[in-house]
Amino acid sequence: MMNWVHIAVPPASALLAQLLIGLINGAFYAMLSLGLAVIFGLLNIINFTHGSLYMLGAFCAYLLLNFFGIGYWPSLIIAPIVVGAFGILLERLLIRHVYKLDHLYGLLLTFGIALIIEGLFRQLYGATGKPYDTPDTLSGVRNLGFMFLPIYRAWVIAASTIFCFGTWFVIERTQLGAYLRAATENPALVQAFGINVPRMITLTYGFGVGLAALAGVMAAPIYQVSPLMGSNLIIVVFAVVVIGGMGSILGSIVAGYALGLVEGLTKVFYPEASSTAIFVIMVIVLLVKPSGLFGRGV
């Protein structure tokens, strides 16, 4: 399989184009693994539903456009709120019942919910992707001299960076974030100080889910809107989470972007391996530093 003969020095423009694609993928990995890390921190649950909620975000934008004529920009706000509210409903009705059980039950429960959501959308909309047009204000390409940069892609990278680091800032540098971090360490003690921890948990879940939906809306014009878009992505994001470790918010963001870039580079130098590059890195990290690059404990 290792056919090294194919490797030649690629032209710089191809390299840059693939790096750009890598950075875009990385933006989505970062937003999703960040959401997973925030949820895991407080709920101790690996949210298998995350991929389906990302898909729901994209579908929400698609349906808003096709049934109500509501475009990209309002969708960017409406979809995360709608899907976030749905997430809060899920947490209140189902997920909160497994907090006291072994972590594995949380994984199984959210896996089941993911199957339900995906099955329903596949039944309703089929497995084929649906196109979603790039908003007019962001369509077009800018010539940077050394490469052509589609404006929408630049927007995705910029916006995702802002959202990710905004989240990081709120959690690591504000009063609210301090409560959140304290509740992660010792929920009973924080509750004793008069802070409503269950409500905080619910809102955190809603926020993480909203972030996934936001990623979904942003992904809609780039990838097609399809019921399967989430499950294909979530497994890669799990590998990202294993590599980065979920102990650190910043770690999950950095790991997301970095792995997107690495994947992009693999596409240039050894395209056959691009779909498995992240998994191979995961194996290497497991061998060298089993707790993950930014992780604490096992």
Add this chain to the structure above:
Amino acid sequence: MESPRFRAIRLSILLILALAAPFGFYPIFVMKALCFGLFAAAFNLLIGYGGLLSFGHAAFMGSASYITAYTVKMWGLPPLVGILAGTAVAAAMGTVFGWLAIRRKGIYFAMVTLALSQMVYFFALEAKFTGGEDGIQAVPRGSLFGLVDLNQPLAMYYLVLAIFLIGFGIIYRAIHSPFGEVLKAIRDNEPRAISLGYNTDRYKLLAFILSATLAGLAGATKALVFQFASLTDVTWQMSGDVVLMTLVGGLGTIWGPVAGAFISVTMENYLAQFGSWVTVIQGVIFVVCVLLFRRGVVGEINYLIARRRGNPPLAKAAAGD
């Protein structure tokens, strides 16, 4: 504990049922259920007795099924040798994957196994010998030792039953051996097992290899039953299916996974016409099992029997967590 006599009677009834089954049902249906039963029982060895949730067991079953299909069809190996080849490959993969995965615990372990199996999926999708989307079709069943033609449904059925009994017997022995006891100790309290001087990583790795090997045996046999190996068997959905079978039947019970496999295969048979609703129903069953029915069918029966006798089992062991 139940009396040995009661157990002997129950086992003989089950055995007679198994021997007579092809006369009452489609042999291919029962063979499918037996293959999945062995697959689920192998999976249960890890989660039910070792507390390790592998979300990538399809990798072992699917790879073994590819290897068996390929070696039998392309190299003309006899069926049993083909099955051994597939099982051996699954064992080798189990050694490597297990060695990697036991470095992490709990949900990380689940995510690592899922990612590793997805790697196998992409490999199967792109490698030449697997036939990509088409899979390997029209695999000849051949004949047993050149004497018994396996194209006869009954001959094939009894071969599958024999393989199932061997595999299941190995699992049964493993669970009831000192090895199984140590495994349960690790599941319930790993630090304590370590402090008692057990090299827990070695036990976990052994359990992983055994589980992967038997999952491979199930997949290899399945390739001959259906004369076909395909991408379906290496997808994460298949890994999810086996989790569901075990959960429905009862985590950490001996017969649970087999019962779960029969339930699941029967259900699939009737629901096949409903398309994606099958996925939805599977999802609902997952949710219901996790929230309300964590003991599973067999676990629940065991619990009721024990309670009626006035000695309620330890809640923890019965719930399988």
